Amino acid sequence: MYKIGVIGDAKKVLCFMAAGFCVYEAKDPTEGARMLKKAKNDGCAVIYVYPDLAAEMAEDIKKYADSTIPAIIPLPQKGGGYGITQLRGAVERAVGADIIFKEQ
Secondary structure, X not given: OOEEEEEEXXXXXXXXXXXXXXXXXXXXXXXXXXXXXXXXXXXXXXXXXXXXXXXXXXHHHXXXXXXXXXXXXXXXXXXXXXXXXXXXXXXXHHHOOOOOOOOO
């Protein structure tokens, strides 16, 4: 059975354990890339990455862009940022238009 993982700073990710997520602590992009590989090898089909770390790990995340599993999803944060930008791009690729965040 596939699992769901989350990668980020210890203070932020530990609460996900209560929901049954696999938690991978990473303080920097190098450790984040290592945890990304570990999460994939542990059988995580979906891996959420905290936005501050995801922005710094963009190149490592792109390596998995064409694969079905794992789906690596930067968590969106209030006020925009890397996670929202990635979500907007994914919606545009899937639907062909920006149907959620319509720019005004």
